[in-house]
Structure formats: structure tokens, C-alpha cells
Amino acid sequence: MSREEATSRLSHALARAVDRRVISDVPVCALLSGGIDSAAIVLELTRHHPDLTCYTARLDPRSTDLRLARATADMLGVHLIxxxxxxxxxxxxxxxxxxxxxxxxxxxxxxxxxxALAAAMRADGFKVTYSGEGSDELWASYGFAYRGIATTGWYTYRRNLIAAQAVRNFPRVNKAFMAHSIEGRLPFLDPDLVALALSMPREAVQDGDTPSGRKAVLQRAYRGRLPAPVTARAKIAFQDGLGLKGAISSVLANPARYYRAEHHRLYG
Structure with a gap:
């Protein structure tokens, strides 16, 4: 599969994935973090909801995430809370x-x-939201993926990444948002899109192993349709972009140990 074919097929597949998830009898909104994953979904949603309301978290008012979420909202004409x-x-x-x-x-x-986002959505009367979860697993865009790909292989490693989220990302999305009765919809997990993405060769997906090129296929699909800094941006963890890691390290010397201890106290 060439880069051009991969880009074209991905664009159509993500559009279809969103189309399949727009039916709702209740008000819907979307997450907009400042990265390309959520921005691409918001763009596709505006074909159905031109007056879409989006939500972004604000911890550090100077963060790049916040600035790019605002730029995306301005370009797409959506309301950003x-x-x-x-x-x-x-x-x-x-x-x-x-x-x-x-x-x-x-x-x-x-x-x-x-x-906090789920509580705000619920207070505003929304009951459904959309998220970009799953995209990073499809493209193996995490910084730590290089070693896993070298050991396990391009196709197997990404398949295993997606499978592992059944006990990590995806339950977290469901439980965090359903704590406030918000349904989370994840277009990147559309079966046809997942099958397409996992079939793509590495040279069609990534532009080398630089941080800014690890999800090049998605960046190419939305270049010119989203702000240029969004489509050229390297993968940044949500908690890093928000400025959350520094805030946590100021109250916990060893966060991972604390989380394990709390989990053991609650669930044995």
C-alpha cells in the first residue's frame, strides 16, 4: 500500500466511522485536546453537527494543548468550553x-x-461525547513503541497494543465518563478502520521514527483541513500537554506506588 493510497483510504474510513456513530436521541458533544486525533474527529462531526460544542481541560493557561485546541475550534467554527x-x-x-x-x-x-470534563458535560445537559482514543495504538506513535516494534514486529506489535487497551484505556474512558452518565464514543475503534490501519505497512504510516512522523498517515489525511501546527505536531501525552505530571509530582514523590497501594487497599 502506497502512502497516497493509505492516506486516501484512512480519510474515508474515519469519515465512515464517525458517520456510523452520530445517531443519537440525546445531545452530543466532543473532546478537543489540541492533538490531531480529537481534532480529526471533531472535523468529521461538524458535517453532522455544524454547531458542535467541544470541551477541553485547562490546567496551565499557557499550554500548547490549550492554544491549539482554541485554534482548531476557531478554524472549524465550533464552540469550545x-x-x-x-x-x-x-x-x-x-x-x-x-x-x-x-x-x-x-x-x-x-x-x-x-x-472534571464529564461533570461539566453533564451539567450542560450533554449525554454523549466523542474521543480520539485508540489512534496512538493503531499507528504505534508512543515513544516507547520503537523497541516493541523491533522485538515483536510492526503488525503484531500494533495488534497487541490495541488488544491491551481492553483492560486499560477503553475501560478508563467508559468508567470515568459514565461516572457522570456520559457515553464515550470512540471512532478510531471502528472495526473496518482498525482492520485497515493494522494492514498498513510501516512506510505508509510513519515518516521515519521521529516523534513528529510517527502518525504521518493521519497528518497527511487532514493537512490543510486543520491548523498546520496540529497536523505537524509530535505525539504528546495528554497529561504532559495539560501540565498535570508536574502538578502530581509536587504532591506525590512516587505516584505509581501510591496508585498501586490505593488499588490494593480498595480491591485487595
Missing amino acids: EVPVKPPTTDDLAIAVATIEQAYKAQVEIAWPCL
């Missing part, structure tokens, strides 16, 4: 552990702002 997220206390993080029933560090730390 910035939800203030306070630096969490140890009790706040214990609530996150209890809510998602996991001790994985990344999942707990992402869950905390997601709980």
Missing part, C-alpha cells in the same frame, strides 16, 4: 483510582481531568 482543572490532591487521585478500578499510572492521571 474550557473546563478548569485544579492540581489534584492525593485524595483526588484516590478517587480516580476508585472510579476506574485500575492502578496503571497513565490511566489514573488521565482519569482525573476526564472526571
